[in-house]
């Protein structure tokens with residue numbers, strides 16, 4: 013069996029990870045794994061089951077949850093225990109609470125198990141906060157994606173606005189700053205650049221430029237590996 017390729021992308025919220033990862037997955041015919049969607053799914057379930065704020069209940073939920081992700085026509089659909097919660101996991105309430113859930117070590121252990129299992133199915137593009145450092149430290153390509161805070165706020169606000177979700181620019185700003193702080197400052201699997209990750213700043217580039225540059229990077233890296241192996 014030929015070796016499966018893994019492209020790992022980490023970075024803060026609205027840094028451009030999903031845009032790049034989805035495009036690459038479609039173009040290369042790889043599986044797309046949105047690990048943030050998994051932490052969002054647990055958060056949604058915790059809120060729904062009055063478990064938010066009760067760590068033991070959240071851990072129990074994480075151990076028993078059946079999360080399925082599907083990716084078709086550029087859209088990730090999320091199912092928990094058979095019910096679709098694709099829209100629900102992107103709500104401002106889940107945004108505000110997800111970092112509290114994802115800092116729980118036992119929840120992360122369960123999610124990482126599922127993520128590694130998915131990677132056995134084929135070539136993969138995975139994005140999140142700990143993909144390059146913890147989940148797939150031996151990934152073929154590692155990218156640390158970033159963008160200036162103001163640009164990220166603008167992007168996230170636009171997304172909410174386009175979906176008709178009522179939220180102010182200031183609320184988006186507060187949420188992003190808070191999540192960045194929690195996601196980078198937590199004890200378990202914090203967001204940080206892996207030593208061997210390429211830094212990719214998307215602040216002043218268009219989506220097309222972002223994609224072109226990543227494709228160059230991947231082609232160079234994969235060709236180089238093919239020559240040296």
Ligand code: DC
Pocket residue numbers: 025026047048049051052110111114115139140141142143191195
């Ligand atoms: O990528 P996202 O914004 O949808 O992720 C939502 C939250 O999930 C993020 O604020 C932190 C958490 N997360 C994580 O802790 N580890 C990951 N690999 C992916 C996301």
